[in-house]
Amino acid sequence: MIENMVSMRRHQELPKILVQSTGGLLLLMFSVATTASNGFINPAGPIAEELRDHLIFIVMVMAVVIVPLFIALPWTLWRYRLRTKSGSYQPNWEFSWPLEILIWGLPAVIVVVLGWNLWHQSYELDPYKPLAAAEAPLEIQAIALDWKWVFIYPDQNVASVNEVMIVAGRPVRFRLTSGTVMQSFMIPRLGGQIYTMAGMETQMNLLASEPGQFRGLNTQYNGMGFANQKFITHAVSQADFDAWATKMSDSKPPLNQAAWALLAKPSVLAAPQSFGSVAEGLFTGVIAGFTGGHPHMKADGTDL
Amino acid sequence: MTVESSFSLLGTLTPQDISFVQTFENPVMSEFIDGAAGSVLVIGMIIVAALLTYYRGWKTLWFDWLTSVDHKKVGIMYIVVAFVMLARAIIEGVLMRYQQSIAVNDPGVLTPDHFGQLFSTHGSIMIFFMAMPFITGMINYIMPQQIGARDVSFPLLNAISLWLTAAGAALVMISLVVGKFSTGGWTAYPPYTGIEFSPGEGVDYWIWSISLTSIGSTLTGVNFATTIYKNRAPGMTLFRMPLFCWTSLCTSVLMIFAMAPLTIATLMLALDRYAGFHFFTNDLGGNMMNYANLFWLFGHPEVYILILPAFGVFSEVISTFSGKTIYGYKSLVVATMSIAVLSFTVWLHHFFTMGQGANVNAIFGIATMLIGVPTGVKVYDWLLTMVRGRIRLTTAMLFSIMFLVTFVIGGLTGVILANPPVDFAVHNSLFLVAHFHNMVIPGVLFGMIAGYQFWFPKAFGFRLAERWGKASFWCWSFGFYLTFMPLYVLGLMGAMRRTVEWFRPEYLGWLQASFVGALLLFSGFILLIVQLIVSVRQRDQRRVPAGDPWDGRSLEWSNSAPPPEYNFAVIPEVSGQDAFTRLKEQGKAYASPAAYDDIIVPKNSIVAPVIGVGAIALGFALVWHIWWLVALGFVTIWGAVIARSFVTETERVIPASEVRADHEAWLQQVRECATTPREQEDTSANVGRAEVLA
Ligand code: HEM
Ligand SMILES: [Cu+2]
Numbered sequence: 001m002i003e004n005m006v007s008m009r010r011h012q013e014l015p016k017i018l019v020q021s022t023g024g025l026l027l028l029m030f031s032v033a034t035t036a037s038n039g040f041i042n043p044a045g046p047i048a049e050e051l052r053d054h055l056i057f058i059v060m061v062m063a064v065v066i067v068p069l070f071i072a073l074p075w076t077l078w079r080y081r082l083r084t085k086s087g088s089y090q091p092n093w094e095f096s097w098p099l100e101i102l103i104w105g106l107p108a109v110i111v112v113v114l115g116w117n118l119w120h121q122s123y124e125l126d127p128y129k130p131l132a133a134a135e136a137p138l139e140i141q142a143i144a145l146d147w148k149w150v151f152i153y154p155d156q157n158v159a160s161v162n163e164v165m166i167v168a169g170r171p172v173r174f175r176l177t178s179g180t181v182m183q184s185f186m187i188p189r190l191g192g193q194i195y196t197m198a199g200m201e202t203q204m205n206l207l208a209s210e211p212g213q214f215r216g217l218n219t220q221y222n223g224m225g226f227a228n229q230k231f232i233t234h235a236v237s238q239a240d241f242d243a244w245a246t247k248m249s250d251s252k253p254p255l256n257q258a259a260w261a262l263l264a265k266p267s268v269l270a271a272p273q274s275f276g277s278v279a280e281g282l283f284t285g286v287i288a289g290f291t292g293g294h295p296h297m298k299a300d301g302t303d304l
Numbered sequence: 305m306t307v308e309s310s311f312s313l314l315g316t317l318t319p320q321d322i323s324f325v326q327t328f329e330n331p332v333m334s335e336f337i338d339g340a341a342g343s344v345l346v347i348g349m350i351i352v353a354a355l356l357t358y359y360r361g362w363k364t365l366w367f368d369w370l371t372s373v374d375h376k377k378v379g380i381m382y383i384v385v386a387f388v389m390l391a392r393a394i395i396e397g398v399l400m401r402y403q404q405s406i407a408v409n410d411p412g413v414l415t416p417d418h419f420g421q422l423f424s425t426h427g428s429i430m431i432f433f434m435a436m437p438f439i440t441g442m443i444n445y446i447m448p449q450q451i452g453a454r455d456v457s458f459p460l461l462n463a464i465s466l467w468l469t470a471a472g473a474a475l476v477m478i479s480l481v482v483g484k485f486s487t488g489g490w491t492a493y494p495p496y497t498g499i500e501f502s503p504g505e506g507v508d509y510w511i512w513s514i515s516l517t518s519i520g521s522t523l524t525g526v527n528f529a530t531t532i533y534k535n536r537a538p539g540m541t542l543f544r545m546p547l548f549c550w551t552s553l554c555t556s557v558l559m560i561f562a563m564a565p566l567t568i569a570t571l572m573l574a575l576d577r578y579a580g581f582h583f584f585t586n587d588l589g590g591n592m593m594n595y596a597n598l599f600w601l602f603g604h605p606e607v608y609i610l611i612l613p614a615f616g617v618f619s620e621v622i623s624t625f626s627g628k629t630i631y632g633y634k635s636l637v638v639a640t641m642s643i644a645v646l647s648f649t650v651w652l653h654h655f656f657t658m659g660q661g662a663n664v665n666a667i668f669g670i671a672t673m674l675i676g677v678p679t680g681v682k683v684y685d686w687l688l689t690m691v692r693g694r695i696r697l698t699t700a701m702l703f704s705i706m707f708l709v710t711f712v713i714g715g716l717t718g719v720i721l722a723n724p725p726v727d728f729a730v731h732n733s734l735f736l737v738a739h740f741h742n743m744v745i746p747g748v749l750f751g752m753i754a755g756y757q758f759w760f761p762k763a764f765g766f767r768l769a770e771r772w773g774k775a776s777f778w779c780w781s782f783g784f785y786l787t788f789m790p791l792y793v794l795g796l797m798g799a800m801r802r803t804v805e806w807f808r809p810e811y812l813g814w815l816q817a818s819f820v821g822a823l824l825l826f827s828g829f830i831l832l833i834v835q836l837i838v839s840v841r842q843r844d845q846r847r848v849p850a851g852d853p854w855d856g857r858s859l860e861w862s863n864s865a866p867p868p869e870y871n872f873a874v875i876p877e878v879s880g881q882d883a884f885t886r887l888k889e890q891g892k893a894y895a896s897p898a899a900y901d902d903i904i905v906p907k908n909s910i911v912a913p914v915i916g917v918g919a920i921a922l923g924f925a926l927v928w929h930i931w932w933l934v935a936l937g938f939v940t941i942w943g944a945v946i947a948r949s950f951v952t953e954t955e956r957v958i959p960a961s962e963v964r965a966d967h968e969a970w971l972q973q974v975r976e977c978a979t980t981p982r983e984q985e986d987t988s989a990n991v992g993r994a995e996v997l998a
């Protein structure tokens with residue numbers, strides 16, 4: 001009996017301690033993750049930065065409904081515990097208009113605030129929306145294969161695999177499709193993700209503020225090589241980019257039907273690959289190969 | 305596969321498909337673990353069979369359980385299935401956490417293929433064969449008693465639903481020993497799960513196990529909804545029902561409407577795989593986006609199918625252990641109903657990233673956040689239920705309180721995910737994995753554990769050991785935070801789900817912490833089993849024959865523990881909410897009824913087990929293309945249904961004299977029991993007759 005009561009008391013204090021310590025822990029974890037990581041929480045471009053800020057904004061607004069509960073719950077448990085019979089006991093108390101209005105009203109107001117924001121952010125951060133900038137965006141066509149990423153630079157007529165070259169400070173417009181199962185394209189430090197699907201095109205506009213190297217990946221499980229399907233994004237200056245493209249055209253093999261057929265086979269590549277020229281209409285051809293639109297080149301390289 | 309092989313006696317099945325043979329031929333760690341899992345299953349079944357033989361239990365098993373259509377027994381059997389499957393799925397979760405915690409720039413112990421099977425079986429089992437049977441069993445056991453009914457509307461159909469679910473679970477278990485399971489996750493998105501990219505039996509195991517249980521759940525929904533509409537005791541108007549019945553009603557309605565898209569989607573996928581259709585293939589007009597829509601048209605309501613009954617349990621537990629009527633009853637009913645309706649309007653938030661454009665995303669995002677309003681209301685209603693009460697921190701109550709605290713954190717991350725642009729950043733990441741475990745573990749699992757602690761004495765006649773229950777509670781709680789908070793961080797750091805190997809050293813510490821947490825969760829599960837064993841051994845000191853150990857408020861506490869087969873000797877008359885508390889306050893509890901009538905109860909039936917066995921055979925045969933067995937399974941199932949329609953004597957009468965003798969004897973016993981004050985709830989003084997609180 002006595003032992004029972006002691007344990008009762010311990011249980012009543014613990015929730016409070018627990019709530020406080022988890023709160024502290026959460027904050028600590030969050031700051032650690034922010035400073036040293038490869039995720040969007042450590043942004044390297046304006047989109048990822050906005051995403052991070054929205055996340056923090058949502059947390060702060062939501063705190064308005066959550067924090068009161070964290071305070072009121074331990075207090076209630078303490079005040080109305082059976083052992084001391086300290087609080088008033090009203091077993092039939094079941095309703096109060098002011099409280100009712102508060103508990104429906106407050107969440108409703110918060111949803112209105114967050115909903116208003118959400119509406120605008122959805123438009124503003126639509127991945128299809130071109131980014132405002134003085135320069136025209138760099139266009140890159142990305143094709144998801146098992147288990148690799150092929151990047152085609154139509155204006156430069158070069159291609160790279162598992163490595164993508166972009167210009168720091170200049171928007172880049174990715175046009176994406178898949179030569180195999182559905183995948184999802186993402187460079188976490190630059191922004192969000194978008195699915196790539198066979199026979200369909202999706203788009204993603206991104207910008208790297210400074211030169212640097214960022215990890216990119218497929219986030220949608222697609223089989224045995226999934227964990228290895230990574231690519232490096234190099235953000236470089238315009239001059240370096242141009243030099244790189246010229247060097248590629250001069251020295252690298254073409255991405256022709258044979259090379260494509262090899263790439264299209266499921267495999268994990270040991271190292272990135274480069275191509276100095278690209279078969280015309282490869283990107284649209286991969287799409288059309290599934291839709292039956294313009295028979296040009298199927299994902300497996302057959303049927304021209 | 306050649307034509308000959310598909311028409312041979314064993315279809316596409318070969319000796320190499322048996323897991324032990326694989327382990328023997330290719331003795332690497334991953335195969336060894338697989339072989340060990342298969343062995344545990346086989347040895348476990350042999351031990352159970354041996355024990356049954358030793359204790360001469362086969363007859364009891366068959367006549368008292370397997371052929372029974374009593375809603376209480378069906379409910380208990382559902383929960384047994386849930387516990388067995390929970391054991392497997394937790395171990396798989398721990399194994400995955402172990403793999404991930406050692407696989408930083410290292411392949412670890414599991415092959416990618418094995419890891420793929422693990423997250424697919426873990427997810428599918430947890431949702432379809434742990435959570436669904438658990439809530440279905442809980443509703444089965446409690447709801448008819450709460451509305452003052454003698455059984456569900458269609459008792460045999462109820463048993464058939466159980467056996468269809470059990471058949472699905474059996475298929476998943478068989479895949480441990482014979483062949484492989486899918487690697488397509490619990491969502492099984494094509495085209496990856498199409499025949500081109502996933503040849504072999506794996507996806508077929510997923511398809512048939514899920515199809516069977518989804519049909520079972522649809523039938524359950526029909527059964528429960530009909531029961532609540534039609535079988536309520538006189539005076540039990542809808543707005544006098546306990547909240548658990550309201551949430552059961554909403555869940556049943558959701559089951560009726562939401563399971564169909566899943567059944568359809570799995571069958572369409574099967575047509576793609578077996579018959580060369582092109583619903584979801586890459587080419588020839590197939591479109592996987594249709595699958596995504598169908599799947600989540602089921603998938604989102606599904607999470608509410610799971611969580612609403614748990615909400616119901618929390619309402620009952622919090623109100624009972626606060627010794628107080630529920631705060632804002634009508635408000636909670638309205639909130640539950642709104643959640644049920646809104647849950648059909650938000651499915652697109654599972655694929656904001658599919659490229660449908662800003663306005664569509666924004667509409668579904670806002671709809672998703674709207675659900676937060678009634679959910680927030682519920683949380684505060686539960687809090688206000690405790691206010692001005694007399695709170696006792698029993699195990700069931702502790703789980704409910706930890707649910708409240710933890711669930712709002714999950715709600716917060718849910719609102720984050722509802723924002724389409726932010727979702728672009730965390731979709732498919734461990735942040736998402738943390739979020740949904742943050743909802744299903746405190747929400748569904750804690751709810752079911754709380755319900756199990758709360759109603760166990762009712763079902764078996766003795767209380768569970770609180771000390772072990774509380775030990776388990778602390779393991780579950782700390783284990784949850786330690787396992788899943790690091791996953792939120794990892795998600796923000798760009799770590800994705802379903803990943804077998806990592807290449808970023810900064811993940812290591814978080815992954816290790818998470819693994820330790822998973823071990824704690826596993827300990828929590830083990831302690832629940834210890835609690836059960838200890839309580840069974842001490843059952844004589846823990847008995848509550850009078851049937852009301854917690855000063856309960858609703859009708860299920862008004863009968864004996866365990867209750868008689870027919871639940872109520874005389875159907876009670878209900879005059880308001882908290883029906884049993886009312887009777888106790890008016891001094892009318894345990895009064896002898898004026899008269900007794902004959903009671904008609906359904907007879908046992910072998911139809912349901914026969915259908916179950918037929919369904920296992922059918923599913924197994926479809927997986928392995930054993931066409932003669934497909935035909936046999938099909939004929940067995942429908943043969944049983946047709947044969948049953950010729951059986952005319954399906955009921956049995958319990959004469960009024962027998963009912964009177966039993967009931968009066970019990971009433972006499974109750975009147976002799978001393979009443980227990982709430983302070984002594986957890987002592988042997990508690991024999992199930994409550995002292996009214998003041
Ligand atoms: C009890 C301890 C649990 C542990 C240690 C655990 C662990 C895990 C792990 C490691 C994964 C894989 C994460 C990844 O993809 O990287 C996972 C996935 C999942 N879990 Fe759990 N889990 C637990 C409980 C539950 C419960 C109670 C449910 C549902 C009721 C659940 C449902 C799921 C689902 C649906 C998935 C996704 C599977 C997929 O990717 O298709 N888990 N869990
Ligand atoms: Cu599409």
Ligand SMILES: [Cu+2]
Pocket residue numbers: 603604607650651653654
């Ligand atoms: Cu959803």
